[in-house]
Amino acid sequence: MEQLINKLKNEIIEALNLTEMTPESIDENAPLFVEGLGLDSIDALELIVLLEKKYGLKLSTAEDGKKVLRSVKSMAEFIRANNKG
């Protein structure tokens, strides 16, 4: 799980152009939206693309998105639960 979380952090930094951040500076339990990283609606959609592109997992509604994209940890758990990571 630790390896997956680290991989995911790097992928998120790349996908969202978080150029000034490092994996170490991202807390996997912190909220991704509103507080924490403070990502916005386009970032959320990009993370949905990331899950499909890198892990073959499809999220097609905003509702699914809210649950899975709560934090890096919840994303990793979703990937694990679907045997993709």
Add this chain to the structure above:
Amino acid sequence: MRKVYAASDNIISSLGFTTRENADFLMAGETGIKLHEDIRISPSPYWASQVNNSVLIQQFSEFAEPKKFTRFEQLAISSIRDAILKCHVNFTSPRTLFILSTTKGNVDIFDVRTNYAVDSDRAYLWKTASIIQQFFNLANTPLVVSNACISGVVAIIIGARLIRSGRFDHIIVCGTDLVTEFVLSGFNSFLSLCAGPCKPFDKDRQGLSLGEAAGTLILTCDKDLAARPEVCIGEGYSSNDANHISGPSRTGEGLYIAIMRALEHSQSKVDYISAHGTATPYNDEMESVAINRAKLGDVPVNSLKGFWGHTLGAAGVVETIAGIFSLRNDFLFKTLGYSESGVSQSIAVISENRQTTVHNILKIASGFGGSNASLLITK
């Protein structure tokens, strides 16, 4: 100060090849948004409002060689030609200017599978505008407005300003955009497309429907060339939310500013609002907020996106033409797709066709980039 009159107009869309044909479908409450299958546009079936291509080509070949023009150009040229033939404006005069409104023009040229027999520089919007200019032997280099979904309204606002200031006497405004894989895939990535015809302002709205169209509106300073009853294009403004590049401002900041600036210039009450109403959760909510802030919550309002879908660069022109039809015929179209309000602010959505006196209308639009526009039109 010079007045700006609406001379003639044309709409080409899924609902027909003239304004009249389109209006008949609107009055009958019929949508042009259908399920299509075309693997060049989407790997799976998709909902959109598309122009009948065989009819377009067949009609175009009656006056020009289709192979020499891209689909975008065939659509724009056909529309402009119909509008020009219906009025006596001297379109080749140096006092006439053509303004093209489009978001993506010939973007299908970027697709390696597209096989137009034209140079690749037609992908540049100035170039495609120049082709259209040459077709009609127009005297002046066209203005090209490419400002997301407010382009059409902005093109009309600018045209009116240019006439009012005396810089030009006549303006041909044409707004055109196609349904392409480029655009469909993009909106899909935003998860903002509706599976089915869109439902503006409705509580069950799921997103927008894409459409393609060409709308041409010819403006003139010459009252004798104006169509009857005379309709005048009034003041209009654009404004920015300064908030987010794709999501609208929750307080409707930009749209509110644009509306208030337009109203500052109007002595008379607004009888009807032609809204943007794309049927995305956020846009329609934002519009209801802006309309209410402007104290226009009781003014009958509709969205026509349920008929044509969202025609992007054509939307502002096509929907303004429909507004002009409403003014001339004292007729308000219902908001197709709407049954129950799904916005937090109270607005007077027109849910059934209505025959009623209309004198002053407010057209509003919003688009990516936080852009917003307002325009007053009077009879």
Add this chain to the structure above:
Amino acid sequence: MEIKYHIRDYCIIRNQRISLNGNLIFTGSETIPQSFFTEAYKHFNINYPKFHKMDNLSKLGFLACELLLEHKNIPGIVKGEDVGIILYNAASSADTDRIHQKSIQDRSAYFPSPSVFVYTLANIVIGEICIRHKLFGESTFFISERFNAELLHSYVSLLLDDCVIQSCITGWLELDGDHYDGVLYLIEKTPSGNGGFVIFEPEKLSEIYLQGT
């Protein structure tokens, strides 16, 4: 004749150089546009992480405007809605269009990106400028084969004459592959008889546009 409007400041970004009011303020070493823009961003200590999400056209416009306005309040302008933004280019968003097209060209690797798609509209750079500087005024993006000083002067003057705006950020922002060319002017009204700034007229606009940096 009363001189009505003037060019208060101008910023030129071209050939790996940035100048402000004719004074060279930065020479970069990077040739690729994206790298050069990042180099400039770092050099000027701009603290705005969203910059890295922008496409190249928006980065060009953002940088030019950042240096043009230098975070100052535009003198005499109280409300952000009184500042207009009128921009021109030839390529529209072609650079980003090609990137989006690439992401959908191959059906077996079909991953359109919303953060790319949103930038397939040239006017997004206006949005970025407005967000950064809290500007709510009249704005339009025009496409034109080449920089046209007469056209720009005529339209911006009309907006100022009609009091649609009280000042204007205007100019040419071209970005097409490896080619970039940014020339932004800040135009303001002045009381009559005020000297010290460049007169807003087509000849002056062209003269500035043709300056090397």
